[in-house]
Amino acid sequence: MSETPPGTPEHRTKVRRRLNVATLVVTFGALAFGYDTGVISGALPFMKLPTEQGGLALTPLTEGLVTASLLLGAAFGSVGGGRLSDMYGRRHNIKWLAIVFLIGALGTALAPNLPVMIAFRVVLGFAVGGASATVPMFIGELAPANRRGPLVSRNELMIVTGQLIAYTTNAMLGVWGDPSHAWRWMLGLATIPAVALWIGTFFVPESPRWLVTKRRNGEALDVLKQLREEDPTKELAEIDQLVTETAASQAHSRQHLGTPWIKRITLIGIGFGIVIQLTGVNAIMYFAPTVLMSTGLGTSAALVATIANGIVSVLAVAIGLGIIGRANRRTMLKIGMVGIICSQVLLAFAFMLPEATWRSYVILAMMLVYLCFMQMFCSIVFWLMMSEIFPLRVRGLAMGIAIFCQWISNGLVTFFFPILLDRIGGHTFFIFAVINVIALIFEQKCLPETRGKTLERLEEELAAGGDGKQPAQAAA
Structure with a gap:
């Protein structure tokens, strides 16, 4: 394959285009x-209809x-997805997650009864969890260091964009x-991004870092030449060295979890994953129409x-x-949590x-705040800090456990929220507020400050017995 010389304007343009396409x-x-x-937020009101009216x-x-x-x-998919991507790329x-997305979407859209619906929702969840573990990692390994942050952050932006598309199509349908069929069309439209993802994988290269772990350095160099503006030979050598060191460090990751300071930071990370879900964010994202309908708003207006x-x-x-590039992580969390509690x-x-109708819109306004x-x-801040706080020697294992616990706590909140809303109504949000006061105290007492620190420096501070709470500027 003929290529323009590295470093030329034409080559840089081609590289940026390839990176943007791969990321998309x-x-x-x-x-x-x-x-x-x-x-699901828009499908639920129609799924609650009697079976003779097309609901469940x-x-x-x-x-x-x-x-x-x-x-x-998703909890099991996040663990399984990481392991499968390490094994097969x-x-x-x-590519396989796209197929699982497709099967799950079709299964839920065509489900004849509740047990089948739940079974295919679990299948769909495996794809969601696998994507949550694989997509940010894949982008991070394709991107050059100077563009990694902005490119990886597109993952979070695409998640909320997908939710916006869902809310919009829900309202239209x-x-x-x-x-009698609206909820089936809502769920069935999820096949479109699944098919687009599967087709798109044929136009994306494999992760160069994964190729190096399989000792396929020649293929890794070919990929880097497509995605780097300068000669990537030096970067390939650095990746090879890092892969070797990481393998050595993580060879006994289970034993390392017993080290007191590593156990402490691992438990903090697990706790952070749990309390971020206890904020109740997904009670709002999954049940917003249900909440608004409970205030007297009609189904169409709520959607x-x-x-x-x-x-x-x-x-x-x-x-x-x-x-996030200009503010301390702990400061952002404090501002966010205080705002959440008050709202x-x-x-x-x-x-x-x-x-009255105006009460429904006051409630909506508070939800938006x-x-x-x-x-x-x-x-x-959560997703960024989860990639930063765990020591290298246990990073894969500890992060997998923390993300698993995060999905489980998400599931528990999601399961109990409609029951609480039905039994005690708006007082449910007083419960969330009290829980979030405790979460704020936990975050400010336990979480280290990671801004401006290399991962190695943060690890040194924690291993030396410090709490890592000072940002790099103050600690220097």
Whole structure:
């Protein structure tokens, strides 16, 4: 294959185009992730209809079960997806995840009864979890160091974009579609990003880092030549050295977990994964129409109003990407958590207002304020810090455990939320507010500050008995 000389303007243009195309294709997995987690919010009101009207006659209990079953699959998919991508390659794993997305989407759309629906929601969840583990890693390994942050961050942006698309199509089908079949079309449209992802994988190279782990250095060099503006020979040597060191460091990762400071930071990471879900963010993302309908808003109006959640989430993540390079992680978490607590208290009080249409829109406004703080400050910091705080020697194992616990806690919150909303209504958000006060104390007391520090420096501070709470500027 003839190539323009490295370093020339023409070569740089080609490289950037290839990187952008590869990132777009891979993040179709994040788009499918976002769509599949967001679409259920609009499908539930129609799935609650009696079976003779085309629904599944869901109760608050089975409503939570249907929604949470995806998250149970995601918990195991996040662990299995990481292992499969290590065994067979990132590109190969993404291709198979696209097929699982397709099977899960078709299965849920055509489900004749509740047990079949739950079974295929678990299948779909495995794809969602696998994508959550594989997509950011794949992009990070394709991208050069100077573009890794912005390119990997597109993963989060594509997730919330997928949710926005889901909310929009939900509203369109809810307003203009046949109520007896609307939920099937909503779930079935998830096949589109799945097919796009599968086709796109034929145009994406394999991860050069994975190729080096399999001692296929010649192929890795060919990939790097396609994706780097300068001669990648030196980078290949660095990858080879890093792979060798990582393999040596992680050879006894289970034994390393017994080291006191490693055990402490691992438990902190697991706790962080749990409390980020106890904020209740997915109670809003999955059940927004249900919440609004409980205030007296009609189904169509609730679905249209929920589009605002998607718009706010996309804008908040985009703004957060600009803030995170200039602000300390712990400061962003503090701002986000205080905003979340205040908005949840106000949201609970809003449910006590006299019943009227305007009350529904006050509740929606409080939900949007909550999402601003969550998406702009907390969600974006969570995924970044999870990639930073674990020591190299246990990073794969510890992060896998933490993400597993995060999905399980997500599932538990999702399962119990509709039951609590049915039993105690808006007082549910007082419970979330109290939990988040405890979460804020935990984050500020336990989480290290990672901004401006190399991963090696942070590891040295923690191993030496420090808490790592000072940013690099102050610690220097």
